[in-house]
Amino acid sequence: MSDILKPSRRAFLRGSAAAAAGLTAAGAARASGPDPLITETQDWAIYFGEGVDATPYGLPIQYEADVVRRNVEWLTADTTSSINFTPIHALDGTITPQGCAFERHHSGAIELRKEDYRLMINGLVDTPLVFTYADLERFPRENHVYFCECAANTGMEWAGAQLNGAQFTHGMIHNMEYTGVSLRTLLTEAGLDAAGDLSDKWVYVEGADASSNGRSIPMDKALDDVLVAFKANGEALRKEHGYPVRLVVPGWEGNMWVKWLRRVEVMDGPVESREETSKYTDTLADGTSRKWTWVMDAKSVVTSPSPQSPITHGAGPLVITGLAWSGHGAITRVDVSKDGGKTWETARLAKPGEKMALTRFYLDTEWNGEDMLLQSRAMDETGYVQPTKAQLREVRGENSIYHNNCIQTWHVKPNGEAENVEVS
Amino acid sequence: MSKSLKLFGGTALGTLAVLTMSVNFADRNIASFPDNPAVMTAIAAPVVSSGLISAANASTSAGEGKLGLGRAALPEEIAAWDVDVSPDGTGLPVGSGSVEDGEMLFSENCAVCHGEFAEGVGNWPELAGGEGTLANEDPVKTVGSYWPYLSTAWDYVHRSMPYGQAQTLSTDEVYAIVAYILYSNFLVEDDFVLSNENFLEVEMPNADGFIVDDRAETEYPIWRTEPCMENCKDNVEITMRASVLNVTPEDEAAAEAEKVIEAANAVTETEAPVEEVVAAVEEPATDAPDPELVAAGEKVFGKCKACHQVGEDASNRVGPALNGIVGAEIGAVEGFKYSRVFDEMDGTWTEEELAAFLADPRGYARGTKMSFAGLKSEEDIAAVTAYLASFD
Known part of the structure; x- marks a missing residue:
C-alpha cells in the first residue's frame, strides 16, 4: 500500500515505466489479464469502514498526506519569521482549503480568543471606537472570493530557475471566499468628517501579534473594497491566517492583509513602516527603489504537469491545467505554449474570470x-x-525581489518528468 | 535573492541563494528617515480619484449609515496602542539615549541575531554596512544603506523588537539602540546622543532613493498589447535548469510524508483492542514524566524560546542552552557568559529552586540579565519544569 502513497520522483519513475510498457498505439490499453481489484472481493467491500464521528473535524485521507504546505528551510533564519508554500501542484479548481493555504508570519501564529479580541478605529475620525468581535458580527456582511499573493511569490526565480516545483515557485498564494464587514462601514461608523478632504488621507492598519506588522493604505482603496474578514471558506479563519479577524485587501500584496487586525488609524500620510520601506520595495538596476508597489500584476502558472506533478500516463490525451490571476481585475484569457513561446494556443477557462480571484484554466490536448x-x-x-x-529584467534589472510575475517554463521530458527551466 | 541565481556556477550556490532571500524573509531589520512628508502627501493624492471618497464624505457628514455599534475608545487605550511614529516625528515620545548605552543594550538584546557590530548573524538581517551597493549585483540593504527614514527604525525597534521580546524596551533604551545602529553605520560619532529633539536632524543616506510605483507609466503601456500567437521566436534554448542548483526540498518533504503515512498505518494496523491501548496509557511507569504536563510545558516554553534553546543541537543564545538544566549546577552551562549574580551563586537547579527563579527571576537573582518578567501560574512553572526535565 505504501507504494501508492509515495509522491516521490522515485515512485513516479517506477509508475511511468510501467505505464510506458503498457502503452499501445491502438489507444485504449489492453488488459494483460483480469484485474484482481475487480475479480477478487476486496476488504472494503466486505467489512465496515469508520463510523460517523470517528473524526469530528475531518482531515484529508491518509493517501493525500503529501498534499501539504512546505517550507524552504534555507530561506529564513527561523520558522517564526518565515513563509511556506501552498501545494498548488496538487490542487484543482480555485478555492484553496485553509489547511494547506500558505502561511507567512513575522512573529509566529498567535492564539487570540474572540473574547479577547478588540479592534480600535482611531486617528482622524469623529469618534475613536473600540469594537469587540461580537460587535463586528452585527454589521452588514459581505462575501467575496479573492486571491492573496505574497509580493515575494516567485521571488527566488528572479535571477534564474531555482526551485523545482510549482509549489515553491508560485505557492505563496491562496484563494478563499471571505466573509466580513467592509472597512468602509467601520470607518463610517467612526465618522470621517474629522478627516476633512479624504483624497489625501491614509489608513494605517496594524496587527496584534508581536511583530506589530503595519501598513499604510490610501483612503481611496480603504473605502473601495477592503474587507475586515472573520470567516474564510465558510468557517473561522485559521490561526495561521489571523484568527479571529484579518484584513483583506483585494488584488494588493499579501503583506497588507494584516492578520490579527487590532487597529485602523486614519492619518494624514503613510507611516512608512518597516514593511513599506526596508521591505516590499523594489530596487531597480540604477539603485533607486520603487515604493508603494501594492498591486499584484497579472500572472499565471501551469500547475500540472509540473515538476511535482509529472505525466505518469505516457503519450495520448493530456490535461494541462493551471491558475491565472490579476490584481487589476478579472482574467479574460490564458494562452499556453508547448514549445517555449514560439506558438501559443488559447486555453479554456473553467468559468469566466472573477475580479482579483484565481481563475482555473485547462488545455485539453494530445x-x-x-x-x-x-x-x-x-x-x-x-x-x-x-x-x-x-521583459521584466529589461525594465527592472535583476535586483528585484518582489513582484516577479514572469511567464514560467517547465521542461517536460519524454519520460513525463518536468523541470523548472529558463529559456531564451 | 535575486542574485542568488547568478552565483550558480558553484556548489555553494544553495547557501548563497539562501542568504540573499533570507534577508527578505527573516524580516528583522531596523530603519531610517524621511524626505518631505508634504511631498509624499502630494504624491499620494493622484492615487485617489473615484467617487468613493466623495460618497464617503457625503454619507459621513450626514451621519448616515451608522449603527451605533462599538464604544468610544478611551484616551488611555488609544495611548497604549497608537504608538506608531511617522517620518516627520509625529508620535515620537520624549526621551534620549546615547551610542555608549546603546552599544551595551545592543549587545545584550540584539547582537545574538544581528551581531555585535550589527553585521548580522547567519540568516538574520544585517543592520549596518552596504553603503553604495544598491546598484550592485548584490545590494546590501541595511538601515544605513537603504532605509529612508529614521522614524522607521525607531518605530520598529520600539514596537517589534527584540525579536520574541517585543515591546519590552523602555523609550530611552530604544533611543540608545537606534543611536548605536546609526553609529554602526558611521552616521554619527561615538559621543552622539539621540533624542526626540535632534531626531529630525539625522540625515539618512538613502532618503532620496525611492520613487513611487511607476509601473503604470513604465510597464503597462508596453504589455497592454495583442500577444503573438505564432512564429513568436525563431528558436528556443534552455538557458538554465533548476536541477543545477539543487536547492529544492522536494525529496525530504516526500520522505516526511511517507513517515507520516507509515506512522498512521502502524496505528491503524495494530490489532490491539482499544481498551488495552487505553490501559497501557493510563498506567505509566512511576518515574516517567506526565506526557500531558510535558506537552503543556512545551507550550509555556514558547515564552522562553526567544532567548533559550533546548533539545537536539541546542546552543547558547541570549540565554544559556537548557539541556539537562534540571538538576544541574547553577550558573554552569558551558560557554555561557552569565550575569555576575549567577557566577557567584552556588547550588543546584532543583525543581524548587527553578520554581522560585521562574516565579520572579529578578527577585531571585538580583542583577540577572534575564529580562523575563516571570511565570505567574504554578501550573505553568510545573509544566515547563517537566518539559525541561525531559531533555538530558
Whole structure:
C-alpha cells in the first residue's frame, strides 16, 4: 500500500515505466489479464469502514498526506519569521482549503480568543471606537472570493530557475471566499468628517501579534473594497491566517492583509513602516527603489504537469491545467505554449474570470510523448499581458525581489518528468 | 535573492541563494528617515480619484449609515496602542539615549541575531554596512544603506523588537539602540546622543532613493498589447535548469510524508483492542514524566524560546542552552557568559529552586540579565519544569 502513497520522483519513475510498457498505439490499453481489484472481493467491500464521528473535524485521507504546505528551510533564519508554500501542484479548481493555504508570519501564529479580541478605529475620525468581535458580527456582511499573493511569490526565480516545483515557485498564494464587514462601514461608523478632504488621507492598519506588522493604505482603496474578514471558506479563519479577524485587501500584496487586525488609524500620510520601506520595495538596476508597489500584476502558472506533478500516463490525451490571476481585475484569457513561446494556443477557462480571484484554466490536448517547454500567459481585463522574465529584467534589472510575475517554463521530458527551466 | 541565481556556477550556490532571500524573509531589520512628508502627501493624492471618497464624505457628514455599534475608545487605550511614529516625528515620545548605552543594550538584546557590530548573524538581517551597493549585483540593504527614514527604525525597534521580546524596551533604551545602529553605520560619532529633539536632524543616506510605483507609466503601456500567437521566436534554448542548483526540498518533504503515512498505518494496523491501548496509557511507569504536563510545558516554553534553546543541537543564545538544566549546577552551562549574580551563586537547579527563579527571576537573582518578567501560574512553572526535565 505504501507504494501508492509515495509522491516521490522515485515512485513516479517506477509508475511511468510501467505505464510506458503498457502503452499501445491502438489507444485504449489492453488488459494483460483480469484485474484482481475487480475479480477478487476486496476488504472494503466486505467489512465496515469508520463510523460517523470517528473524526469530528475531518482531515484529508491518509493517501493525500503529501498534499501539504512546505517550507524552504534555507530561506529564513527561523520558522517564526518565515513563509511556506501552498501545494498548488496538487490542487484543482480555485478555492484553496485553509489547511494547506500558505502561511507567512513575522512573529509566529498567535492564539487570540474572540473574547479577547478588540479592534480600535482611531486617528482622524469623529469618534475613536473600540469594537469587540461580537460587535463586528452585527454589521452588514459581505462575501467575496479573492486571491492573496505574497509580493515575494516567485521571488527566488528572479535571477534564474531555482526551485523545482510549482509549489515553491508560485505557492505563496491562496484563494478563499471571505466573509466580513467592509472597512468602509467601520470607518463610517467612526465618522470621517474629522478627516476633512479624504483624497489625501491614509489608513494605517496594524496587527496584534508581536511583530506589530503595519501598513499604510490610501483612503481611496480603504473605502473601495477592503474587507475586515472573520470567516474564510465558510468557517473561522485559521490561526495561521489571523484568527479571529484579518484584513483583506483585494488584488494588493499579501503583506497588507494584516492578520490579527487590532487597529485602523486614519492619518494624514503613510507611516512608512518597516514593511513599506526596508521591505516590499523594489530596487531597480540604477539603485533607486520603487515604493508603494501594492498591486499584484497579472500572472499565471501551469500547475500540472509540473515538476511535482509529472505525466505518469505516457503519450495520448493530456490535461494541462493551471491558475491565472490579476490584481487589476478579472482574467479574460490564458494562452499556453508547448514549445517555449514560439506558438501559443488559447486555453479554456473553467468559468469566466472573477475580479482579483484565481481563475482555473485547462488545455485539453494530445501529447506526442516528446519534449515540451510548457508556458502559460495570462491576460486581464485591462489588456495587460503577462510578460516574460526578460521583459521584466529589461525594465527592472535583476535586483528585484518582489513582484516577479514572469511567464514560467517547465521542461517536460519524454519520460513525463518536468523541470523548472529558463529559456531564451 | 535575486542574485542568488547568478552565483550558480558553484556548489555553494544553495547557501548563497539562501542568504540573499533570507534577508527578505527573516524580516528583522531596523530603519531610517524621511524626505518631505508634504511631498509624499502630494504624491499620494493622484492615487485617489473615484467617487468613493466623495460618497464617503457625503454619507459621513450626514451621519448616515451608522449603527451605533462599538464604544468610544478611551484616551488611555488609544495611548497604549497608537504608538506608531511617522517620518516627520509625529508620535515620537520624549526621551534620549546615547551610542555608549546603546552599544551595551545592543549587545545584550540584539547582537545574538544581528551581531555585535550589527553585521548580522547567519540568516538574520544585517543592520549596518552596504553603503553604495544598491546598484550592485548584490545590494546590501541595511538601515544605513537603504532605509529612508529614521522614524522607521525607531518605530520598529520600539514596537517589534527584540525579536520574541517585543515591546519590552523602555523609550530611552530604544533611543540608545537606534543611536548605536546609526553609529554602526558611521552616521554619527561615538559621543552622539539621540533624542526626540535632534531626531529630525539625522540625515539618512538613502532618503532620496525611492520613487513611487511607476509601473503604470513604465510597464503597462508596453504589455497592454495583442500577444503573438505564432512564429513568436525563431528558436528556443534552455538557458538554465533548476536541477543545477539543487536547492529544492522536494525529496525530504516526500520522505516526511511517507513517515507520516507509515506512522498512521502502524496505528491503524495494530490489532490491539482499544481498551488495552487505553490501559497501557493510563498506567505509566512511576518515574516517567506526565506526557500531558510535558506537552503543556512545551507550550509555556514558547515564552522562553526567544532567548533559550533546548533539545537536539541546542546552543547558547541570549540565554544559556537548557539541556539537562534540571538538576544541574547553577550558573554552569558551558560557554555561557552569565550575569555576575549567577557566577557567584552556588547550588543546584532543583525543581524548587527553578520554581522560585521562574516565579520572579529578578527577585531571585538580583542583577540577572534575564529580562523575563516571570511565570505567574504554578501550573505553568510545573509544566515547563517537566518539559525541561525531559531533555538530558
